[in-house]
Amino acid sequence: MTSEVSNNVLTTYVIGLADDALILGQRLSELCSRAPYLEEDLAISNVALDYIGRASLLYQYAAKLIGGDTTEDTLAFNRNEREYTNLLIHELPNGDFAFTLAKQYLLDVFNNHYLDALKGSTDTELSAIAHKAIKESNYHLARSKPWIRQLALGTEESNERLVTALAEIMDYVNELFLMPAAEAELLGEGISIDRTALKDTVVNEINELFKSVELQPLVLERTIQGGREGIHTEHLGHMLSDMQFLQRSYPGLKW
Amino acid sequence: MMVAEPIPSLTPEFAERLGRRQASEYPELWNYLDDVYDPELPGVSLWDLGVLQKIDVNDQKIHVTITLTYSGCPAVLTMQEDIVSCLNKHLPEHVVEVEVALSPAWSTDAMSPDAKQKLRSIQIAAPNIENEVRCPLCNSLETKLISQFGSTSCKALYQCQQCSEAFDYFKHF
Numbered sequence: 234m235t236s237e238v239s240n241n242v243l244t245t246y247v248i249g250l251a252d253d254a255l256i257l258g259q260r261l262s263e264l265c266s267r268a269p270y271l272e273e274d275l276a277i278s279n280v281a282l283d284y285i286g287r288a289s290l291l292y293q294y295a296a297k298l299i300g301g302d303t304t305e306d307t308l309a310f311n312r313n314e315r316e317y318t319n320l321l322i323h324e325l326p327n328g329d330f331a332f333t334l335a336k337q338y339l340l341d342v343f344n345n346h347y348l349d350a351l352k353g354s355t356d357t358e359l360s361a362i363a364h365k366a367i368k369e370s371n372y373h374l375a376r377s378k379p380w381i382r383q384l385a386l387g388t389e390e391s392n393e394r395l396v397t398a399l400a401e402i403m404d405y406v407n408e409l410f411l412m413p414a415a416e417a418e419l420l421g422e423g424i425s426i427d428r429t430a431l432k433d434t435v436v437n438e439i440n441e442l443f444k445s446v447e448l449q450p451l452v453l454e455r456t457i458q459g460g461r462e463g464i465h466t467e468h469l470g471h472m473l474s475d476m477q478f479l480q481r482s483y484p485g486l487k488w
Numbered sequence: 489m490m491v492a493e494p495i496p497s498l499t500p501e502f503a504e505r506l507g508r509r510q511a512s513e514y515p516e517l518w519n520y521l522d523d524v525y526d527p528e529l530p531g532v533s534l535w536d537l538g539v540l541q542k543i544d545v546n547d548q549k550i551h552v553t554i555t556l557t558y559s560g561c562p563a564v565l566t567m568q569e570d571i572v573s574c575l576n577k578h579l580p581e582h583v584v585e586v587e588v589a590l591s592p593a594w595s596t597d598a599m600s601p602d603a604k605q606k607l608r609s610i611q612i613a614a615p616n617i618e619n620e621v622r623c624p625l626c627n628s629l630e631t632k633l634i635s636q637f638g639s640t641s642c643k644a645l646y647q648c649q650q651c652s653e654a655f656d657y658f659k660h661f
Contacts, residue, residue, distance in 0.1 A: 272645065282558075282560035284560070357591070
C-alpha cells in the first residue's frame, strides 16, 4: 500500500468482509446437531465451517495489515458489538428451517457474484481468498437452490413458511448492494468491488428462480442498514456474548 | 451397468507439481514426506492429495509450502504437525517451517493419479471432471446424490442404484 491512510481503509474493508463471514458462520454453527435430519445437519455444519474458515483467512490478512499483537483471534473475540461491521443480514437469527435456507440462498447467489468479481481484485491476497472461497460458495448454492424449489413447491405449510421468511428478510437484502465509505474509496484502485453494479444481476437471478416456482419476486423497496457503521440489530450482542464468553472470562486462554 | 475403469490421465495441475518435484534439489525430502498422510484419508499422502507444493532449504531451515484444501478444513493443523514431526525424525537438527499458501488455489485436479486409485480402495469415489460419479464398490455409473455435504467438507454422500451401497464422493473442486 502506498500510504498509511489507504492501509487503514484496506483494513476496514477486509474486516468488514471477515465479519460478514464469521457472523454468518457462527450463526449457522448454532444449528449443529439441531438440523431437521442428519444429512442437513452435516450440510449446515459444513457450510458454517467454510464461512468460519473464510473469516479466518480474512482476519489473518487484517491482522497482518494492522501488525503488533493483533491476531485473527483478538479480532474475533475481543471486539465489542459496536466494533463489529458485518452487514445486518448475516446476524439475523436462524428462525425456522425455511428462514435459514431462504437467507442462505439469497447470500449464496450474492456471494457467487461478489467473489467472482473479487477474483479480479488488484489486491493479490483478496483475489487468492476469492479464488478459494468461490468454489465453496458454488457448492453452497447447489444445495440451497433446490431447497428453495422444494420448500416453495412442497406442502402448503412449507410454502407458507418460505413466503413468511422471505417477507421478513427482504428489507435486509438491499444493504448488500450499498457501498460503505471504505469500499467506495478503494474502488478506484481496483481493490474493492462495486456492490451497486451487482444488484441487477443478483436480483434477476433470484427472481428467475422465484418465478419458476411461483414465488413473488424480490422487491427491494426498503433498506434496513447500519452494519458497516457498527449499528446492529438486537441479535448481534446476544450472539457475541455466547461466542466470546470464554475469551472474555479467561483472556488469552488456549485449548 | 458395469463399465471398465478409465485409465487416469495426467492433469496439467498435477504435471506441474510433478515437474517441480523432479526439478527439486532435495528429492529425499519429498520422499520422506510421502509418509505423511491426510488424517481423514488413510493411505492418501499429502503429495497424492495435491497439497504439497514446495520444499526449500536454507541452511538448517526447511521451508515446506502446502496449500489449503477447504478454507475451514480442520485437517490442515494436523498436516502441519505431521510434516514437522516426519522431517524432524529424519533430520533432527533442522528447523522445519510449514507455510499454508493460498495460491495456487488447491484443486482436485492437482491430485496424483495414484490418489484416485487409493480413494477407490478405501471406498471413496474419486473426483472427476465430468462429475460422473462412479460407485467405488461395483463401478456402476448409476448413482444418486443423497447430500451435497458428507462426513467432511470435501465429500458428498451418494448412493449406488446398482448395488444400493451408500458411499462418499470426493467432490471435484
